[in-house]
Amino acid sequence: MSRNFRLRPLTESDDHGQEKSNLIDRRDFLRYSFNTAAGVITMASLGSIGFASLLMGQASADGGDSAVRFWVPTGAEDTVWYGDSHLQPMSYDAFVQASANSNTGMAGAQGVWSGMPVNVIYVPDNENKGSGLASNKPRFQYLEGYSDGGKYVGSGFEVTEKPEYSSLSIHDNLIIVFSRCPHLCCIPGWQLVTNDYTNDSWEAGGTESGGNKLFCICHSSRFDPTAIEKNSMGRGTPFDYIGIKKVGGPAPNGMPLVPFVLNGDMIEALPDFVDWYAYCS
């Protein structure tokens, strides 16, 4: 079924008859994503695969345009749990199996969706949310969001309360994060380096405490993938978004969520908020 998506917020005049000019259809969105992908990959130095190869993978492999695929950085083939799955579509079961080998029950992976870098993180929320807060018992937390200047922006609970965010509602113990650092646009990773922020541990509160943070190797910004908040982008043209919280480092705020569905066992992302992913373009 064909769907149209807003590339950027409508202006007042758009609401009076010119809406069509600000909408992109699914094909346009994918082209837009691919056009930005070469820069993404070059900046991140995530691997040696050429952009053309990535496009071929998108076009010919199974999983379709919506599939989220593993991205294995060059040199990490023997160290990450998904090391033999480069550009393979992500299955939900792969994350469930990986989580069984973790102290915390969490599992994360680098990914690519429509040419854009993402992180996919499994959190045993359903198992832990009914019990008291405890170390290494992670669950999703809905927090109040404040801009870099200290202005209150909103609550992470809006994903459960506001119809416009309904596709972002947390489900199936999984989230997808658009992975461009709001500092200078590097790509934060899941346990691709070894330090206190990336060890397999968890503490509540969306603070510096505990590991399993998304870590940006460029200037050491840290993001808690279990801390869901509403915030305002501090880079580029300001806009509010739902995302994960920055808990340390020079980034002005956290990173936006990407909505998804499970198609059987396959993880497929939805382009409902493409205007949130252009701040590094």
Ligand code: FES
């Ligand atoms: S680009 Fe991420 S901390 Fe600077």
